[in-house]
Amino acid sequence: MVATNGHRPEERTETRRKANRVVIRFAGDSGDGMQLTGDRFTSEAAAFGNDLATLPNYPAEIRAPAGTLPGVSSFQLHFADYDILTPGDRPDVLVAMNPAALKANLGDLSDGATVVVNTDEFTKRNLKKVGYETSPLESGELERFTVHPVAMSELTKGAVAETGLTRKEAERCKNMFALGLLSWMYSRPTEDTERFLREKFASKPQVAEANVLAFRAGWNYGETTESFAVSYEVAPASLPRGTYRQVTGNQALAYGLVSAGWRSELPVFLGSYPITPASDVLHEMARHKNFGVTTFQAEDEIAGVGAALGASFGGSLGVTTTSGPGLALKSETIGLAVALELPLLVCDIQRGGPSTGLPTKTEQADLLQALYGRNGESPVAVVAPRSPADCFDIALEAARIALTYRTPVLLLSDGATANGSEPWLIPDVEQLPDLRVTFATEPNASDGSGEFWPYVRDPETLARQWAIPGTPGLEHRVGGLEKVDGKGSISYDPDNHDAMVRLRQRKIDGVEVPDVEVDDPSGRARVLVLGWGSSYGPIGAACRRVRQRGMEIAQAHLRYLNPMPSNLGEVLRGYDRVIVPEMNTGQLAMLLRSRYLVDARSYTKVAGLPFQAEELEKVLSDVVQGSEL
Amino acid sequence: MTTDLGFPAVDGLAGVPAGGQELSTKDFTSDQEVRWCPGCGDYAVLAAVRGFLPELGIPRENTVFVSGIGCSARFPYYMNTYGMHSIHGRAPTIATGLATTRPDLNVWVVTGDGDGLSIGGNHLIHALRRNVNITVLLFNNRIYGLTKGQYSPTSDQGMVTKSTPVGSLDTPFNPVSLALGAEASFVARTLDSDRAHLTETLRAAAAHRGSSLVEIYQNCPIFNDGAFDVLKDAEEKQRRLIQVNHGQPVTFGPEDERYGVVRDDNGELRVAKLAEVDESEVVVHDAHREDTSHAFALSRLGGQHLDPTVTGIFRAVSRPTYDDQVRAQLTEAAEQKPADLQKLLTGNNTWTI
Numbered sequence: 017m018v019a020t021n022g023h024r025p026e027e028r029t030e031t032r033r034k035a036n037r038v039v040i041r042f043a044g045d046s047g048d049g050m051q052l053t054g055d056r057f058t059s060e061a062a063a064f065g066n067d068l069a070t071l072p073n074y075p076a077e078i079r080a081p082a083g084t085l086p087g088v089s090s091f092q093l094h095f096a097d098y099d100i101l102t103p104g105d106r107p108d109v110l111v112a113m114n115p116a117a118l119k120a121n122l123g124d125l126s127d128g129a130t131v132v133v134n135t136d137e138f139t140k141r142n143l144k145k146v147g148y149e150t151s152p153l154e155s156g157e158l159e160r161f162t163v164h165p166v167a168m169s170e171l172t173k174g175a176v177a178e179t180g181l182t183r184k185e186a187e188r189c190k191n192m193f194a195l196g197l198l199s200w201m202y203s204r205p206t207e208d209t210e211r212f213l214r215e216k217f218a219s220k221p222q223v224a225e226a227n228v229l230a231f232r233a234g235w236n237y238g239e240t241t242e243s244f245a246v247s248y249e250v251a252p253a254s255l256p257r258g259t260y261r262q263v264t265g266n267q268a269l270a271y272g273l274v275s276a277g278w279r280s281e282l283p284v285f286l287g288s289y290p291i292t293p294a295s296d297v298l299h300e301m302a303r304h305k306n307f308g309v310t311t312f313q314a315e316d317e318i319a320g321v322g323a324a325l326g327a328s329f330g331g332s333l334g335v336t337t338t339s340g341p342g343l344a345l346k347s348e349t350i351g352l353a354v355a356l357e358l359p360l361l362v363c364d365i366q367r368g369g370p371s372t373g374l375p376t377k378t379e380q381a382d383l384l385q386a387l388y389g390r391n392g393e394s395p396v397a398v399v400a401p402r403s404p405a406d407c408f409d410i411a412l413e414a415a416r417i418a419l420t421y422r423t424p425v426l427l428l429s430d431g432a433t434a435n436g437s438e439p440w441l442i443p444d445v446e447q448l449p450d451l452r453v454t455f456a457t458e459p460n461a462s463d464g465s466g467e468f469w470p471y472v473r474d475p476e477t478l479a480r481q482w483a484i485p486g487t488p489g490l491e492h493r494v495g496g497l498e499k500v501d502g503k504g505s506i507s508y509d510p511d512n513h514d515a516m517v518r519l520r521q522r523k524i525d526g527v528e529v530p531d532v533e534v535d536d537p538s539g540r541a542r543v544l545v546l547g548w549g550s551s552y553g554p555i556g557a558a559c560r561r562v563r564q565r566g567m568e569i570a571q572a573h574l575r576y577l578n579p580m581p582s583n584l585g586e587v588l589r590g591y592d593r594v595i596v597p598e599m600n601t602g603q604l605a606m607l608l609r610s611r612y613l614v615d616a617r618s619y620t621k622v623a624g625l626p627f628q629a630e631e632l633e634k635v636l637s638d639v640v641q642g643s644e645l
Numbered sequence: 646m647t648t649d650l651g652f653p654a655v656d657g658l659a660g661v662p663a664g665g666q667e668l669s670t671k672d673f674t675s676d677q678e679v680r681w682c683p684g685c686g687d688y689a690v691l692a693a694v695r696g697f698l699p700e701l702g703i704p705r706e707n708t709v710f711v712s713g714i715g716c717s718a719r720f721p722y723y724m725n726t727y728g729m730h731s732i733h734g735r736a737p738t739i740a741t742g743l744a745t746t747r748p749d750l751n752v753w754v755v756t757g758d759g760d761g762l763s764i765g766g767n768h769l770i771h772a773l774r775r776n777v778n779i780t781v782l783l784f785n786n787r788i789y790g791l792t793k794g795q796y797s798p799t800s801d802q803g804m805v806t807k808s809t810p811v812g813s814l815d816t817p818f819n820p821v822s823l824a825l826g827a828e829a830s831f832v833a834r835t836l837d838s839d840r841a842h843l844t845e846t847l848r849a850a851a852a853h854r855g856s857s858l859v860e861i862y863q864n865c866p867i868f869n870d871g872a873f874d875v876l877k878d879a880e881e882k883q884r885r886l887i888q889v890n891h892g893q894p895v896t897f898g899p900e901d902e903r904y905g906v907v908r909d910d911n912g913e914l915r916v917a918k919l920a921e922v923d924e925s926e927v928v929v930h931d932a933h934r935e936d937t938s939h940a941f942a943l944s945r946l947g948g949q950h951l952d953p954t955v956t957g958i959f960r961a962v963s964r965p966t967y968d969d970q971v972r973a974q975l976t977e978a979a980e981q982k983p984a985d986l987q988k989l990l991t992g993n994n995t996w997t998i
């Protein structure tokens with residue numbers, strides 16, 4: 017089922033070959049519009065019915081010096097005629113818009129890859145900027161690859177001359193030339209892109225026209241030029257039946273939050289402060305005011321979560337979105353929410369740390385911060401999506417837990433999940449979980465005083481009653497000081513504090529989460545690989561490869577990090593070896609070892625990039641064959 | 646934005662339902678025993694608030710007090726309304742979320758000079774600039790009480806405290822000047838000991854739509870006793886206390902020695918003996934001026950040393966509130982594009998398998 021090389025021809029025609037899967041990377045200067053180019057190609061692939069996964073990679077600087085290595089921005093896309101799990105390890109095709117883009121990405125290519133370069137940018141000056149003495153196009157160092165030198169800038173300028181744009185403006189359309197060429201190479205439908213360009217530049221018809229012309233010129237260049245004798249076809253994938261669209265993780269998260277408001281019939285209030293890579297959730301949510309969604313761009317991270325908690329106190333679904341450094345700032349308020357026992361969603365789109373770290377790169381190193389990064393015993397529920405589309409479902413799950421148990425819930429996405437995209441089977445709104453809540457309306461004091469006691473609990477969930485301001489007769493005060501259960505009045509009594517600490521812990525421990533499922537096709541595997549969050553794709557792809565090589569391996573993946581599924585201990589103890597790949601230095605593995613007394617072994621990488629299926633395949637097959645880790 | 650918010654006619658409590666039954670001070674008194682130190686100025690403010698709230702005619706359940714940390718932060722526990730004793734400095738953020746989502750609530754923030762101006766200074770200035778419909782009571786005792794007597798952002802420079810054994814080096818804030826600089830639409834100052842003035846100021850602050858900041862000079866008999874005594878001493882206060890009223894000339898002093906505030910040749914305000922200036926030179930207070938420089942100049946008179954000191958409403962201007970505008974945007978969006986979740990999730994680019 018899995019093709020190890022997307023270009024391996026399975027059926028030959030004169031000029032068109034079939035491929036099962038292809039990985040393309042568009043790379044250029046951060047001003048070259050590579051993200052847009054990649055996005056468009058993704059949409060074309062999606063519209064064609066391929067399965068796909070994407071990985072944008074861009075510099076932290078908004079405009080790093082042009083033509084330099086730090087300024088390189090890229091977008092990788094993996095599309096296939098079967099269900100794929102990752103954006104791909106190594107590109108089959110690299111589109112390099114300048115020498116820097118070539119140099120920065122060359123190391124990721126395997127032998128035989130196709131390289132399309134914009135020769136117009138290979139000037140002496142540009143080559144020197146990245147330390148090339150002689151042009152790599154002439155030095156022979158690209159011999160291992162099939163290189164297509166194309167004068168993209170000049171061809172683009174020629175193609176759009178009739179629009180009367182300045183040379184500079186005309187040249188800026190070269191990314192659409194590249195897109196056109198690649199669209200021809202992979203027999204992609206083009207109508208949507210032309211429509212997209214006309215809509216995007218609707219206010220500047222001249223620019224719209226130029227982009228369309230550049231796009232067509234790229235297509236025609238492939239069609240008519242000898243050097244591109246071959247084009248490829250990747251057939252649609254056979255995914256479960258239904259209607260699909262493409263979503264990024266941040267988009268899916270925003271849709272999940274809007275849907276949680278809709279299904280709980282509560283107004284959603286998002287308090288947030290701009291931070292990479294979480295800001296897109298704020299941007300997306302800000303567009304859905306018609307759903308009663310309020311977005312509040314706060315003066316800082318603390319105010320973002322504070323306002324969200326204030327909104328929760330008033331009966332809204334309070335949400336805050338951030339990344340690692342912001343989560344650190346929100347800790348005290350999350351602790352307050354633990355003490356107040358109010359629903360609150362805290363979404364952390366993890367990035368490389370510590371401190372400012374790698375703002376645009378991915379990592380999973382906030383797990384312990386999410387679980388324990390507060391003063392005192394301060395338990396919260398923690399969940400993590402396993403893919404971009406899963407962000408939608410996990411947001412609904414986070415809301416369910418927060419509303420049912422009146423607790424803060426931490427949702428740990430990450431940069432790769434947030435910016436990556438994949439096809440999403442659009443859910444039927446009527447089938448989404450019912451999240452409606454009941455506010456307290458009656459006094460509840462057990463002493464018959466007719467008062468309202470804020471900490472009277474549901475005996476099953478241990479959730480306290482939620483009485484919102486405006487409800488007559490239920491006036492009450494809550495706060496961060498320790499209180500007696502039930503009545504909620506302040507208490508410094510030692511035994512009471514001990515009891516309350518354990519009670520809050522018991523409530524979180526009792527949160528109902530589904531059992532973890534194990535994928536072990538043969539049922540005979542002795543090695544279990546367990547991951548959490550965005551490593552699901554590469555781990556899954558690696559397991560497929562290991563199995564294809566005739567070995568047995570079981571895979572399980574955690575979406576619930578606190579509490580963990582109740583069958584997890586049993587699952588872990590059912591295998592001889594447990595391998596835990598993580599993009600940190602072993603945080604989950606440490607938890608598993610201490611909690612379940614199993615010899616879980618870590619395989620870790622903190623390079624700011626997702627795991628590659630290839631590297632995990634090697635690690636896992638070695639372990640299955642008996643190597644130590 | 647096209648929605649008409651009806652400014653400036655809208656009252657600060659518009660949207661909050663009017664109460665059915667008549668309430669009394671007792672109705673606003675919770676069963677919690679008040680635990681401030683004997684003689685603390687906080688008692689007087691509590692009594693004034695409990696005493697004046699019934700006259701607003703709004704139900705208890707629609708009133709919310711939010712506080713941070715500090716002596717004054719215990720305030721919500723003593724009010725039989727909804728309340729939250731939150732964390733240090735963050736009450737304005739919580740109140741912002743609450744007021745933005747609940748136009749039917751009368752939201753108060755109780756803070757102090759440490760809570761509101763030190764750890765929470767950022768939140769305070771941003772709440773004021775946004776003009777969220779909340780009323781902020783800033784209890785200024787110029788000291789940290791709860792942590793037992795360290796200097797605060799409003800303490801006198803040179804003040805000897807446990808953390809500054811040879812005197813503090815910090816230049817203090819003038820909270821009224823700060824609030825005016827933060828674009829606050831309502832700024833006032835009053836004294837814990839003057840029940841009538843305190844009540845009158847609270848009344849105006851509650852009626853103001855938008856963020857109101859009321860600085861209350863509050864005595865801490867334990868750690869900074871007598872900080873404001875010169876404004877309470879029957880004789881001294883005649884010479885020092887300038888109570889400004891909108892539309893009135895700014896004059897003060899004992900009958901035999903009246904003073905007035907006049908504008909200097911260089912444009913600055915100064916105190917002059919009325920006998921020595923022409924009556925027409927005396928500044929007339931205008932709290933409704935858009936430009937803040939007049940109110941700011943008044944706030945600078947005397948300053949930290951209370952010689953003299955200005956109390957009353959420095960500024961009360963109408964401008965759209967943050968929360969009203971947020972809600973207007975939501976309403977307008979819903980009218981223009983009725984919410985259809987299935988449509989949103991489906992988007993414009995789909996394919997079917």
Ligand code: SF4
Pocket residue numbers: 680681682684685686687716786790791864865866867868
């Ligand atoms: S320490 Fe000062 S401010 Fe605090 S309660 Fe006692 S007297 Fe009041």
